[in-house]
Amino acid sequence: MAQSQTIVEAKGVRKEYFRKGREAARYFDAVPQTDFVLERGELVEVTGRSGSGKTTLLSMLCGLLTPTEGVVLVDGQDLYALDDAKRSALRNERFGVIPQGQTPLADLTVLQNVFLPYTMYRDPGDVEQRALELLAVLGVAELSECYPQELSGGEMRRIAVARALICQPDVVFADEPTGDLDDHNTALVLQALRDAADAGAAVMLVTHEQAASAYADRLVKLGQ
Amino acid sequence: MNLKTYPLNSLRRHPARTAGLCVLVALLCSAVLGGSLVIGSLQNGLASLEARMGADILVAPKSASTTTNLEDILINGIPGYFYMDKSYVDKVAQVEGVERVSPQYYLASVKAGCCSMPVQIIGIDPQTDFTIQPWIDHSYGKELQRGEVAVGANITGQVGSTIRFYGRDCTIVAKLDNTGTALDNAAFCDVQTITDLIEGSVEQGIAVLTNNDPNNIVSTVQVKVDPDHNVQDVTDYINLHVRGVKAVRSKAMTTGVASSMAGISRVVGILVAVVWVLAVTVLFVALWVLGRQRTKEFAVLRVLGAPSNAVARVLVTENLIVSAVGALAGIAVALLAMLGFSGALEQALGLPFLLPSVPSMAIWALLTLAMALAVGVLTSAFAARRIAKVDASQILRDE
Numbered sequence: 001m002a003q004s005q006t007i008v009e010a011k012g013v014r015k016e017y018f019r020k021g022r023e024a025a026r027y028f029d030a031v032p033q034t035d036f037v038l039e040r041g042e043l044v045e046v047t048g049r050s051g052s053g054k055t056t057l058l059s060m061l062c063g064l065l066t067p068t069e070g071v072v073l074v075d076g077q078d079l080y081a082l083d084d085a086k087r088s089a090l091r092n093e094r095f096g097v098i099p100q101g102q103t104p105l106a107d108l109t110v111l112q113n114v115f116l117p118y119t120m121y122r123d124p125g126d127v128e129q130r131a132l133e134l135l136a137v138l139g140v141a142e143l144s145e146c147y148p149q150e151l152s153g154g155e156m157r158r159i160a161v162a163r164a165l166i167c168q169p170d171v172v173f174a175d176e177p178t179g180d181l182d183d184h185n186t187a188l189v190l191q192a193l194r195d196a197a198d199a200g201a202a203v204m205l206v207t208h209e210q211a212a213s214a215y216a217d218r219l220v221k222l223g224q
Numbered sequence: 225m226n227l228k229t230y231p232l233n234s235l236r237r238h239p240a241r242t243a244g245l246c247v248l249v250a251l252l253c254s255a256v257l258g259g260s261l262v263i264g265s266l267q268n269g270l271a272s273l274e275a276r277m278g279a280d281i282l283v284a285p286k287s288a289s290t291t292t293n294l295e296d297i298l299i300n301g302i303p304g305y306f307y308m309d310k311s312y313v314d315k316v317a318q319v320e321g322v323e324r325v326s327p328q329y330y331l332a333s334v335k336a337g338c339c340s341m342p343v344q345i346i347g348i349d350p351q352t353d354f355t356i357q358p359w360i361d362h363s364y365g366k367e368l369q370r371g372e373v374a375v376g377a378n379i380t381g382q383v384g385s386t387i388r389f390y391g392r393d394c395t396i397v398a399k400l401d402n403t404g405t406a407l408d409n410a411a412f413c414d415v416q417t418i419t420d421l422i423e424g425s426v427e428q429g430i431a432v433l434t435n436n437d438p439n440n441i442v443s444t445v446q447v448k449v450d451p452d453h454n455v456q457d458v459t460d461y462i463n464l465h466v467r468g469v470k471a472v473r474s475k476a477m478t479t480g481v482a483s484s485m486a487g488i489s490r491v492v493g494i495l496v497a498v499v500w501v502l503a504v505t506v507l508f509v510a511l512w513v514l515g516r517q518r519t520k521e522f523a524v525l526r527v528l529g530a531p532s533n534a535v536a537r538v539l540v541t542e543n544l545i546v547s548a549v550g551a552l553a554g555i556a557v558a559l560l561a562m563l564g565f566s567g568a569l570e571q572a573l574g575l576p577f578l579l580p581s582v583p584s585m586a587i588w589a590l591l592t593l594a595m596a597l598a599v600g601v602l603t604s605a606f607a608a609r610r611i612a613k614v615d616a617s618q619i620l621r622d623e
Binding site (some may be wrong): 034055056059064065085088089091092093095098099103105106109110112115116117119120121124163180 | 225226227230231234237238452521522524525526527528529530531532533615616617618
């Protein structure tokens with residue numbers, strides 16, 4: 001296992017939402033006040049019942065959702081003190097995010113989907129070759145010229161994983177990355193995440209997948 | 225593939241959607257440019273007519289039921305003639321406030337063996353004329369000689385060829401610039417030539433002269449009023465003190481035309497405004513709906529690290545491309561239609577109709593393009609603003 005070193009730290013983050021009820025408007029905490037740490041080279045499995053705030057916490061940690069309270073530090077830098085442009089650039093350069101559901105962009109080929117995050121801020125260089133290698137690791141290299149409409153749910157999930165890893169991120173945020181996959185492909189994806197952690201990345205894996213614990217360094221249960 | 229090429233790729237991947245939006249913009253632009261050119265051509269035609277009328281006052285024989293006949297000849301393009309004694313030129317010239325006078329002579333050719341075609345023939349005195357001669361100067365640069373004619377733009381016949389009126393051959397020495405008025409269907413000559421032609425028509429029993437002497441008649445007297453005098457006062461004076469003639473202000477003759485033009489321009493303007501409002505509304509709604517449909521796509525771009533303004537720029541760029549392509553197509557359609565059918569339009573409207581110059585049309589086209597781009601940016605700005613504020617985490621969780 002890689003040596004631990006804090007890269008992302010959430011201090012007292014809380015997310016409150018406003019919900020219009022039938023009788024009266026009211027606020028509720030999607031994530032109650034929470035501290036959370038991600039360290040380099042570790043894969044942290046985050047579990048919890050539905051509605052426990054796993055995805056909300058992940059969104060706050062990756063810079064997509066401003067916490068109601070608390071701070072998110074990335075190498076000591078307050079993530080939400082940055083303006084949108086800088087925070088977005090940081091997300092692209094240092095984070096790889098695998099959102100829930102099917103998220104490939106419909107107008108791009110599989111290959112273009114995978115390398116788009118890289119070319120947003122960088123010259124393409126040999127990124128196509130690296131994208132093909134990643135697709136091969138995840139068992140979908142032969143689909144590189146296909147469009148997402150031609151793919152199964154599981155294939156799309158693996159493309160989202162490849163896309164998150166293309167920039168060789170310091171932190172990977174994976175939200176239910178094995179949701180539509182069979183055992184074989186689940187193992188492929190979890191191994192890819194494990195490999196990223198072994199290469200030095202911090203990986204936050206939100207999942208209900210039983211098999212994930214075998215790949216995780218640490219387990220965090222929310223809602224307890 | 226990067227964020228800069230993403231909009232073009234997106235447009236290519238949805239040809240029907242792209243074509244639909246382009247057609248909308250093209251419709252908007254062709255309506256705006258076409259309508260503007262129609263209105264501009266009518267205004268140009270009126271200005272051209274007023275320039276050709278040139279004189280402040282037209283004096284014609286009272287017996288010619290002046291305004292009707294003059295309007296027929298000068299505005300409606302119906303060939304005709306009427307005459308009065310030449311002495312009226314001097315009588316009118318002596319009226320206080322009259323700065324310049326020049327006679328004109330009208331003769332209508334007929335569709336018969338004696339004439340090549342039925343046209344209005346107008347004789348002028350190049351020495352004194354101040355309405356037609358400047359126009360002839362522009363195309364010919366010399367004074368017309370006996371036996372020579374300058375023809376309007378709509379008359380068939382090349383320079384150097386001959387045209388036959390009442391058994392006399394005339395050489396076409398110039399083809400005049402298009403004016404968009406009835407004068408484009410007329411032939412112009414000097415006093416000696418028109419006298420010869422009137423004699424020829426008399427010989428053939430067609431023109432009827434009041435005193436039987438073609439050398440001693442005129443059709444109208446064109447009057448330029450001294451700037452220190454009031455045109456209406458001079459007109460009234462001539463009508464009161466010079467017997468046997470009727471003086472008409474040129475403006476009175478063009479007022480009817482101007483009024484018709486104002487009516488048509490108003491209708492065209494309203495139609496353009498209706499098309500404009502409809503097209504902009506449809507465009508706005510279409511982009512808003514498309515923006516909503518693409519919320520998840522834009523949320524994914526945000527997740528991948530695109531800042532909110534870059535995501536908004538994707539939509540605005542797509543719309544700018546669509547607007548530019550649609551505008552160019554619409555401009556091309558409008559220009560081709562106007563160039564191809566301006567003659568038919570002139571006939572259908574029955575009003576002076578003169579297309580603006582090429583530089584003017586180019587400026588109109590550029591303004592239309594700029595307007596289309598502005599509409600494209602503005603209509604997408606609302607959707608883009610909404611997208612820029614999108615909560616990517618919420619949208620992706622809702623999927």
